[in-house]
Amino acid sequence: MATNVEIKRYAYHFWSSRNGVDKDHSVATITLFDDTETIGIIQFYGELDPLPPPEVASDFGVRMFLHVRELPGVLDMLRNEKPVRLQTFDDPQFVRLRTALEPVGEGEPGP
Numbered sequence: 001m002a003t004n005v006e007i008k009r010y011a012y013h014f015w016s017s018r019n020g021v022d023k024d025h026s027v028a029t030i031t032l033f034d035d036t037e038t039i040g041i042i043q044f045y046g047e048l049d050p051l052p053p054p055e056v057a058s059d060f061g062v063r064m065f066l067h068v069r070e071l072p073g074v075l076d077m078l079r080n081e082k083p084v085r086l087q088t089f090d091d092p093q094f095v096r097l098r099t100a101l102e103p104v105g106e107g108e109p110g111p
Contacts, residue, residue, distance in 0.1 A: 003062075003088045007097075009033040010078050027068055030078070031060070032086055040086050042097075044068040054088075054095040062088055064095045 012030040026043035033039060040062035045051060051065040066074070074097065077084055081099045088095050 002090050003086075005034055005039050005086050007032045007039065007078065007084045007086055008035050012075070026065075028071055030074065037061075040064060040095075042066060042074060044071050053093050056088070056092065062086060062095055064097075 010030055010032050012028065014028045015026065026045055028044040030042045030044075031038060032041065038060045041060055042064045044066055045068060047067055047069060049067070051067065054065065055063045057063050077097060077099065083100055085098050085100075086095070087098055
């Protein structure tokens, strides 16, 4: 079943001494929340580690896997864009983070 849920809050952490050899040993994790519950996690792995396909887990929603080089871009999106949504499709191989439409040349607001 396809879903499209707005991310309202997030938390992230880094692990020490992890090499990302399997899907339960990522080097960093971002947990995504709506207003009341966990809606997904994004796990980050080393550049040479193969990425497992996304999955839906009964205890924490969508599980998405990216290489650690994507971490700054994901954090930037969560910090600076609104709304940000976690979207799934009927094909479980497809999961994405997305923003709403934005005007061209809008730029970010100044201080």
